[in-house]
Amino acid sequence: MTQKELRSCLEEMAEKEYKEFSASLIPGVDNMLGIRLPKLRKLAKELAKEDWKEYLSWKDFLYFEETMIQGMVLGYVKAPVEEILEAVEQFIPRIHNWSVNDSFCTTFQSASRYPKQVWEFLMRYQDSHQEFEVRVVSVMLMAHFLLPEYIDQVLQVLGHLDTKEYYASMAVAWAYATAWAKFPKETKEYLQEYPIDSVTYRRTLQKCMESRRITEADKEWMREERNRI
16 A cells, blocks of 8 residues: 555545644644544554554655554564664654553554563653653553563663653653552552652642552552552
């Protein structure tokens, strides 16, 4: 499929009402067609079986969904991990909003196939001060590394990320809240011993209290903790 053919395909899938809804959730995006995620995922899976490197080389985009498709293709492709991570390194600078970021990270199946290599790759960004590089690390760790063998490392890395920017801070809070749901003892103990910045901590507590997977006893403690800060 050529870039022109892909663009035409995307234009045919566009829904005006869905565009209006989605655009309201993603500030700063003014080139959206309005395509539902299941349709984009289906198309990305098909493209991932073809010349995926060709698709990832395209940069002259008209639409938000073209970048979204690239991230999803990276998520679904099966190839040597070195080739995939090289392409990921080139893709990350193209991420400028939470939607592209999170769909890419949560789709990234290579993390479960090659956890060691993906972990080492992500650690190259742990000292970044770029908002969406930090969000990539946070959401990747949350989506793929909240596992018994990684939880201690994940909590430590999250605690040292630069959270001065909004979408970085929100991602770390989201990751900690998800970690609390899966590993409540370890997460609570870490945050008590190694405090994070107060803004991100408040966001973490809020997301925890919104979760249905966290006990009422923990939520009561969180309410008191929030009032204390």
